[in-house]
Amino acid sequence: MEQYQAEDFAAEESFIAYHFKSDPEAVAFWEHWIRTHPEKLDEIVAAENLLDLLALRLPNQEFEQEKERLRQYIDTPVTPLVPQFRRTLGLLAASVLLVLGLLAALLLTKRRASVPIPKTEWVQHSNPNGRKTRLTLSDGSTVILNAASTIHYPKRFDSDIRHIKLEGEAFFSVAHDSTKPFLVQTGDLATKVLGTAFNVSAYPRSGQITVSLHQGKVQLENARHQQLVLSPGQQAVYQTSTQHWSRTSFDSLAVSGWKEGYLVFRNADFKTVAQAIERMYGYEVILTNPTPTWHYTGRFHREDVRQVIEHISFSKHLTYTIHHRKIYLSTEK
Amino acid sequence: MAKGTEQIHWQHLKMGDREAFMFLYEAHYQGLYAFGCRVNADRELVKDTIHELFCELWDRRSRLPEVENIKAYLFTYLKRKLLRESQDTFISLHEATTVPIERSYEELLVEMQSDEDNKLRVQQLLHKLTPGQLEMIRLKYYEQLSYEDIARRLQLQPRTVYNQVSEALKTLRKHLQVLSSLLLFLFIR
8 A cells, every 4th residue: 555646545445435434444444544654645635635526525624614613503502493483382482482572572662652562472583693594474574584683573463563673684575565564673763664675784783774675665763753765776874873864875785695695895894894704604703913904895605704714815915814713814924 | 324323313313412413414414415416506505505404403303203214304305495595596686597406427526616717627627537437436436336336237347347447536636636736725625
C-alpha cells in the first residue's frame, strides 16, 4: 500500500468501507494506517474527494455543519411549537396556550383599548434563528414566518376581526373577507387589511416597523390613532420611539425575498449585515477591530454562510475566521 | 443497519431521547441527501429541507406514528416536502423552472457542481469515460455494490470490473489534478 496512489485507495473495497463508515473494522484499520503514514495524506485526501464526488454525498465538512445546525435547533428551548393545532395535542397544552393567549390579550387591552379582543384559543408559533415556517390560518390565509420571530393567532377566527400579533418578520397572504378585517398588531402599530399580500418586519432590535405592500390595500394605525393608507408597491417605515412614519417605494426582492431564501443587501451597514446573517444562518458576526464604515450591496440565493461571508470579505477587504458558530471579521493587514 | 436496532432508536426518539435521534440522523442523512438531489437539483434547498424535516420530527417526537420501515417513511416525507417546496416558489420573484423528477447519474454529477464552470468541467471529464465504465462507477460508488455483485449483474469477472473501475478512477484523477485547485475549493466548502 506504500505505493498506492489516490485511485488505488479509492478502488479498494475496505478503503471505501472506511470512508463511508460501513464497516467498523475497516474504519479502525484505515484510521490507524493514515496516522502512521502522514506522507500519504495528499493521496488519501484526493481519494476521499473522489469518493464524495462519485457517491454524490454531502462532503463531510458540510455534513458536520448541518449536524451542528440541527443540534443547535434541538438545544434551543422554544415554546412548544404548534404547527397545526390538532386534537391529538393534549388538553394541558391547550390550556397553557389559552393562558398565554389570555395574557397576550390582557397586555393588548392595556396598550390598545380600541382593538376588540376575541375570547378565543390562541396559538403561538416561534422560530429560532435559521428557521422559517409556513403556516395556514383557519380562514385560509397563509403566513410565512421568518427566523427569530413569534406569532400569536387565534385557532379559529370567531370574532368580527381577524387579529394576529407579531414580533419579528412575516409575509402575509390574506384570504379576502370584507366582513372580517385582518389586523396585524406589532407593538403599538396595527396594520388592517381586507385581502392582500404584504410583508411586516418588526424586529424589536431594529427600533422600527416596516410594512411593505405587494397587492391590495392596507391601512395602518398607531397608538395615537393616526392613520396611513398604503397602495401596492409602497412601504411604510414606522419609528417606534418617535411614533413617526414615512412612506416610500420598495424593492420586493430585498423586502420579501427572505421567504424564498434570498438574502439581499442594498447599501447595508455592518449592523444590518450582521443581523441578517444571524437570523438566516444562526451565526453571530463579530468585528474584531474597528474598521472604516462600509456599506455592502449584494444578493445571495440559498448560499452557504461561508460563501456569503467570503463574498462580503472579498469586496470589503476583510478577513474572516469561523469558530463555534461565530464569524470573526477583521480588516486585512 | 439492522431493522431491529432502528426500531429501538425510533421508540427511544418517541420518548425524547436525543442520542437516538442523532443516531437516526447520522444513519439516514447521506441517503436522504442523495435521494433529495434526484428530486430537486438545488443542493442548498435539499439541505434546508432535510434540516426542516428533522426539526419537524423532533418537534413531533412524542406523537410520531409507529413506522415499519423508517427509511421508506423518511424518503416519502422528504419527497413530499421537496415537491411542495417547488410548488410554493413564487412566480413573481424568480421564474419557475420545471425540472424532471428523475435524472441520470451523469446528469446528477454535473448538476451537483456549484457553478457553471465546474459543471462544464465535470461534464467534459465524464465524457472521457466509456459508457461501461460510467455504469460500473455508478454501481460501485452511488449504489455502493461490491465488485462481486456488479460482476454478477453485468455477467463479467470481478477482476474485470475492478480493473475497469480502477482505470476509470485513474482517468478521473489525472484530469482532476489539472483542475485540482478549483475542485478542491469545491470539495472544501
